[in-house]
Amino acid sequence: MQKKNIDWANLSFGYQPTDFRFEARWKDGKWDEGKLTDNPNIELSEAACVFHYAQCCFEGLKAYETEKGEIVTFRPEENGKRMFNTAKRLEMPSFPVEKFVKAVEDVVRANAAWVPPHGTGATLYIRPVMIGSGPQIGVAPAHEFIFRIFVMPVGSYFKGAVKPIKLKVAEYDRAAPHGTGNIKAGLNYAMSLYPTMEAHREGYAENVYLDPATRTFVEETGGTNIMFVDKEGTIVIPSSPSILPSITRRSLVEVARDILGYKVEERPVRFDEIKDMQEMAVIGTAAVLAPVGMVHSKDGDIYLPTGMDKIGPVSAKLRETLTGIQMGDIEDVKGWVHKI
Numbered sequence: 001m002q003k004k005n006i007d008w009a010n011l012s013f014g015y016q017p018t019d020f021r022f023e024a025r026w027k028d029g030k031w032d033e034g035k036l037t038d039n040p041n042i043e044l045s046e047a048a049c050v051f052h053y054a055q056c057c058f059e060g061l062k063a064y065e066t067e068k069g070e071i072v073t074f075r076p077e078e079n080g081k082r083m084f085n086t087a088k089r090l091e092m093p094s095f096p097v098e099k100f101v102k103a104v105e106d107v108v109r110a111n112a113a114w115v116p117p118h119g120t121g122a123t124l125y126i127r128p129v130m131i132g133s134g135p136q137i138g139v140a141p142a143h144e145f146i147f148r149i150f151v152m153p154v155g156s157y158f159k160g161a162v163k164p165i166k167l168k169v170a171e172y173d174r175a176a177p178h179g180t181g182n183i184k185a186g187l188n189y190a191m192s193l194y195p196t197m198e199a200h201r202e203g204y205a206e207n208v209y210l211d212p213a214t215r216t217f218v219e220e221t222g223g224t225n226i227m228f229v230d231k232e233g234t235i236v237i238p239s240s241p242s243i244l245p246s247i248t249r250r251s252l253v254e255v256a257r258d259i260l261g262y263k264v265e266e267r268p269v270r271f272d273e274i275k276d277m278q279e280m281a282v283i284g285t286a287a288v289l290a291p292v293g294m295v296h297s298k299d300g301d302i303y304l305p306t307g308m309d310k311i312g313p314v315s316a317k318l319r320e321t322l323t324g325i326q327m328g329d330i331e332d333v334k335g336w337v338h339k340i
């Protein structure tokens, strides 16, 4: 198979239509079989529920080429399960997990020429999305839905990949207590657009959101969970009912504890603990693991001891081990790698 002629090493994280996408439609109370299509556009009623009441959700996962030239994805059933739960919370029809995984396989296989070659640093980002497509003017769920999976080759989410980033503590909340912070609803991201752009305008890569009830605990950023390494070398990961249950985070916890032998604590982390941490990183599918060098808040700037030039040693080890497993360079003892 002839790969596309792309400058793989210099890709950014951006949309690019590829050859095929999967589409299934929900109508009259059931999903159709779904099929691959080459049409990147969707035509919708002006009254489609998604336009007015934001009835939409999405997922994000990646495909990789191994050194042997096989194409693999990472724990796709976990994304399928999370989307299943997200859909329920949004009164959308859940897409069956086995069909989700099969559709991921079909789309990636159909776009094999777009999967970045092993060793280029680029990956194929897979974006499943579901929208309330039926017309709906009274506030109620749609009666018709569209589920799509499309893919695109991407480079790193944050410029420089492992160059430490600066974060800003947001003055805004991303998720309400008992709200939708723990699901992957499009509306959560709409809420974060203004604070994100404000942070960018001020020179920060992203926001850190604090817990909306007390504003004393660290939650997550607009598109990642967070991890720390404390002075004892323990990996400390903030937990909260209003953050997204990240698959990267759950995988890193197991990598750290079971494969690398670190002590790991998942617990609420107070904002005022950051000044005593050794390392900090943001973690997620798009971001992978990106080191944080500084956190700005209205009370001042906190610099992590690892500085603004390089990733800390524990973060580096974790990143290298997780990506090694994902790309087939390190033995997959957990059975996470899913061959296409």
Ligand code: PLP
Pocket (backbone or CB within 6 Å): 060, 220, 221, 222, 223, 224, 225, 244, 245, 246, 247, 248, 249, 283, 284, 285, 286
């Ligand atoms: N938190 C938010 C708000 C996200 O958008 C993401 C990205 O999916 C994550 C965390 C990381 O989750 P995952 O590791 O499953 O990609």
Ligand code: COI
Pocket (backbone or CB within 6 Å): 059, 060, 061, 222, 223, 224, 284, 285, 286, 287
């Ligand atoms: C992902 O990591 O897949 C996400 O969905 C995060 C998004 C902000 C790009």
